[in-house]
Structures are given as C-alpha cells and as structure tokens.
Amino acid sequence: MTTITVYDAMAQALAEEMRRDARVLMFGEGVATKRAELLAEFGSTRVRNTPLAEGIIAGTAVGAAATGLRPVIDLLFAPFLCYAMDELVNSAGKLRYLSGGQFEFPLVAIAMTGAGWAVGSQHNHNVEAWFAHAPGLKVVMPSNAADFKGLLKSAVRDDNPVLFFVDIGLLYQPGEVPDGETLVPLGQAAIARPGQDVTLVSYAKTVPVCLQAADALAAEGIAAEVIDLRTIKPLDEAMVLASARRTGRVVVVHEASRTCGVGAEVAALVAEHAFDSLKAPVRRVTGPDAPPPASYPLEQAFVPGVDAIAEAVRALVRKLH
Amino acid sequence: MNPVSPAAAARAAASATTPSAVIPRLDQPEALLEAMLLIRAYELRLSARSAQGGTPSTCTAVGQEAAAVGVVSVLTADDLILTNHRSAGHLLARGADPGRMMAEVLGRRDGYCKGKSGSLHISVRELGVVLTSTIVGGELSLATGVALSQTMLGRPGIVACFFGDGAAGEGIFHESLNLAAVWKLPILYVCENNEWQAFVHRRETMVGERIAARAAPYGIASATVDGNDVDAVRTAARAAIDSIRDSGEPFLLELLTYRLRGHFEPDDQAYVNAAELAAWQARDPIERLKARLLAGGGFTTGDLNGIDARVNARIDAAMAFAEASPWPDTSDLLTDIYA
Ligand SMILES: Cc1ncc(C[n+]2csc(CCOP(=O)(O)OP(=O)(O)O)c2C)c(N)n1
Ligand SMILES: [Mg+2]
Secondary structure, X not given: OEEEEHHHHHHHHHHHHHHHOOOXXXXXXXXHHHOHHHHXXXXXXXXXEOOOOHHHHHHHHHHHHHOOOEEEEEEEEXXXXXXXXHHHHXXXXXXXXXOOOOOOOOOEEEEEEOOOOOOOOOOOOOOHHHHHHOOOOEEXXXXXXXXXXXXXXXXXXXXXXXXXXXXXXXXXXXXXXXXXXXXXXXXXXXXXXXXXXXXXXXXXXXXXXXXXXXXHHHHOOOOEEEXXXXXXXXXXXXXXXXXXXXXXXXXXXXXXXXXXXXXXXXXXXXXXXXXXXXXXXXXXXXXOOOOOOOOHHHHHHHOOOHHHHHHHHHHXXXXXX | OOOOOHHHHHHHHHOOXXXXXXXXXXXXXXXXXXXXXXXHHHHXXXXXXXXXXXXXXXOOOOOOHHHHHHHHOOOOOOOEEEOOOOOHHHHHHOOOOHHHHHHHHOOOOOOOOOOXXXXXXXXXXXXXXXXXXXXXXXXXXXXXXXXXXXXXXXXXXXXXXXXXXXXXXXXXXXXXXXXXXXXXXXXXXXXEXXXXXXXXXXXXXXXXXXXXXXXXXXXXXXXXXXXXXXXXXXXXXXXXXXXXXXXXXXXXXXXXXXXXXXXXXXXXXXXXOHHHHHHHHOOOHHHHHHHHHHHHOOOOHHHHHHHHHHHHHHHHHHHHHHHHOOOOOHHHHHOOOOO
C-alpha cells in the first residue's frame, strides 16, 4: 500500500492504461498543459489540448471510439456537460442500439463536481442522475483514492461510454492505494463499514460523512452499515437489497438534489424488492432542490452533514420502539 | 500525424472500420445513371407506400441524386461516409442493398440495423457508412473523431461527411470545422444546400447565399458547384479529395441542389413557392443526365428504357424481400444496449 491523493491515483491510472494500450488517448481543454507527465511520456498525438468546445470534444471522442481508438476526455466541470449532452446521450448512448449493434463506444468522460471550492452552481452541480437515466451509458462516482484508481482503469478498459465524476472535495484527499495492478470492477458496490441496525447507502464525498455518522451512532449503540455504491449505473442492486433485508432500515445519502436523484431510485428499488424486510420507511438525506451556492457556509449547508444523517437514523430506529 | 504504433494499428485493424462488402464501381455514365435512377425509384416506392398508410414515412433525397452519386462515386473503398436523416442516396450509391434498406424502413429483422433504426439512422459498417445520425449536426460532431482514428491508426481513407444547409446553422458545425482545421483532419465536408431546412426556406435563416463562405474563416479550402450536374459534382469532389490528400487538411464542398419533395412524407408542399419548384424541376438531375447521354453519349431511348426497367425490377424485388422479412422478436428490445 502507498498513500497518495485522489489526483495522483487518477494520474497513475491514466498513465498505466496508456502504457498498456496504445489506442488510449486523452484530450480536453488544458489536458496537455496540466498533465505534463502524460504529454512527456506519450507525446502530443495521444495527449492533446483542444479548443474550448465541449460539444466537439465529446463528439470527437464518440466518433473515435466507434472506429478503433479508446479516448478519455476531460470536460472539466460537470455543468459543462450540458454542452456535450447531445454527443454523449444521443450518440454514445444510442448509436450502438440504433445501428443494431454495429458499433461500440469505449470512451471515458471525466468531469468534476461537488461542494468544496466555492465556485457556485455553474461549476458545481451533481448531475450524475441525468446520465444514469440515459440509456447506454455507465456512471461512476468513487469515494476514495484506491477506488478512483481501480475504477478509472476499469472504465478505460470497458467497451461502453462511461461518465466518471470526480467529487472536487475529494481531489486532494490522501488514501491508501494497493501497489501493483489494481482494478475495481464497474457495477460493484462496497461495504465501507459493516453493521446490522441500519443501512446507509451513499457514494462519493458523502461516504466519509456517513462513516463519521456511523462512528457517532456506534457510541449510542446503533450499528450502521455503510454501502459505497461506487458505480451508479449499473447499480449493484444485489448488495443494496441484501443489506436492506439484513438491517430492515435504509437511509440514502447524497449531495445531489433530491427530486429524481439516485436516492429516489434506491428507495424505489428497496420498496419494490425488500418491502417485507423493512421495519421503517426508507429515508433520503440529500442536497436541496436548489442551485449550489458559492458562499462557504451556504455551500457547506447544501451538503448532507453528520448530524442530519445521524438524526435520520435515530428517527428510524425510534420508530421500532 | 503519425500512426500510434504498428502494433496498435494491427490490433485496431482487427476491429476495423475497413469496408468489407462489395462497393460498386461507378465510373461509367450508364452506372451513374442507374445509381441515380435506383435512388429515385427507391424513394418513390416508399413514398407511395407511406401515402397509403401503414408504412413509416421517410425524408426523401428526390432531386438530390446527382449530389449523392457524384460524391460517392469518386470515393475509394477505404474512405468512410457519415450521413444523416436524408441518407438513402448516399447508402444506395455506396452499394447498400435496397432490400435490406427497405426492410429497415419497415422495421423488419433483415434491415441493416435489425429494424431498430428505421429510416432515420441507417448505418452500414461493412460499406464504411458509419454513425449515421438524425440529430441535425450529429454527423458533424462525430466526423472529427472518425477522421482522428483514420490518421492515428494509419488508415488510408478520408472521411466524407454529408450534411444539410440547415445543419450549418448548428453551433457544432463551427466547432467541427475549427477542430478539423486545427488538427488537420482528412474530412470532406459535403453540404447539400437544398434550399430547405424542414419547413423553413434557407433565405429566412441565413444572410448570404453560400455555406461554403463559412470555410475560409477557419482556413479551410472550399468550392461551390452545381449539385444537379453529376459530372460537375464528380469533378469538384475529385479535386476536393486531391486537395485533402495533398494538404492533409479538410475541404468544404457545397452542392447547390433542391429538395423536390417535401421534408417528410407525406408532405403536400403547400408552403413551397410554385415557380421556384417548377424552376428546379426543370433542372432535374436525372433528366439532365439522360438528355446528355441521348445527345452525345451514344445512348438511345431504348437503352435508357432498359436501364429504367432494370431498376424497377430491382425495386420490386427489394420491396418483396422487405415485406417477406420477419418482424424482430420482442426480446430484441433489450439487445445491443451495451457492448
Ligand atoms: C437537433 C435537431 N433539430 C431539429 C431536428 C428536426 N429536423 C430534422 S431534419 C431538419 C431539417 C434539416 O435541414 P438541413 O440540414 O438543411 O437538411 P435537409 O433536411 O434539407 O437535408 C430538421 C429541422 C432534428 N432532427 N435535430
Ligand atoms: Mg436543407
């Protein structure tokens, strides 16, 4: 194990995959400037700066992916995905299906999001649910350095378009990363902390918040299990349901706004398939239906905190008695 | 731009987009006329059927046959094509089987896309017709990536990207041209300026007459040519491709033509100026080629009638094939979503 930041874990993943497969290339606004180590090792054909034009960055990746390359694009901040939405949703997500399976789209689109840099909602907007709702795409949103590395490597190797969301607040967080080849399969959640009284389902930056809440609850005699989804699509339904059946209580926690968010999907999944095991209604602790603000205290207030999560759990546990 | 590495090129060749099916040679006048007649007959047969109801509608390329055949006939087997909703001309000129195309339009299992596309996004990878998109401008967004693969993987072909005058109003048109110029991508941008953008005349949406004028600001060479004259289109397209091969840079070729039928069948064209339509009907690309062949090409009326009869027999057989093709199994609803 070596302790490195999320940023460095991603850099390692990119370098290793580009070394392994000459078809992998990376481009975006400032990619060649900011990833100088990749440029030095792989050259300007495979590591490129682009014009400021997210539509054509994404479209170029889609066209290249269908015809033999394996592009990774950096679209900077998640709100900019709006400019690339057509290419990702209508082309990458649909042209395999509409062509009767004639094409594959092995590409990764990276975008940053989340509270932490006080940049406001045109740079911070957790839109992962939009892409989970679109057919043909995969969506990944890791919570720690090891998963960032292992999931990014798997995303590059996947033959489908993958949206890879980077929670800004985690970017310089250190974490232990296994030495040598490390791959985390897409579609597999992880039990970040086992427990039998309640299940906290989360992903990205709110996973560590859930772990803190679990610590606080443990002191009160409540054993919370924390599930880190890691991949939002395909969702690891089996792990969520198994845990829900074990604990009988589920709280879904995410920073993205509530309405039609990932939490709604998880709640519906549990209601449909594990209703008989539930001892209390499924609860959601999420960001509000508001644009994320810049001001530090407002930005922090947007994100589910330890207290709100612990309080939601206490309410569920009280319901039993 | 150099290939990535010989090993990568070899690996990529395995999954390559190198056309593998038979691509017809269209270099003799008779073959050119036959290809144009095939497109016309295909479109009219499907239009007649959809007018009766029960058959999905199409966007026809009637009136634009010389544009499609002219450009496609000078491409090589290595070249790739991207097209859009008005694609039948490009596909048939490239050698697509009208039976499988009609089966696709009818939503049948033997369609090129197993019936999942319908008429609007037919790709035929084995012919090098890739990533057909019916999002106006979609083909422009994808062509740069296809051309990037060609150069990085050391493949010889260029990329011909067909789009309409309406698509040139999308922002992605400008993004595509700029990136192709900056990265020196081998793209032949082919704008079929047919005066119509669905139900809006081009005059209402652009200042100036020529889409080709938009190439120069990006440092891209361009030409505008009579798109209803198949020989003129061939000459211009050949010169454009030579320019791409010599310079390694893209080229924008604008073909002046006209959508003789409506946007999407059935369409009574009540909104079309009758004098304008009549003027363009008088410049019908098929009639012009026929007249030329009769005047000095050594063809008789009997020869031309013979070609017509051949084409009609092919379309009869194609329609019969499509009608006999089974519907997809409903289990196909959930196939081809992920690789
Ligand atoms: C993004 C988008 N906007 C609108 C449409 C609806 N539409 C389909 S074809 C068309 C007209 C396109 O005009 P042009 O690019 O000139 O091509 P033409 O149909 O004349 O061949 C329109 C508006 C669409 N398919 N995609
Ligand atoms: Mg038009």
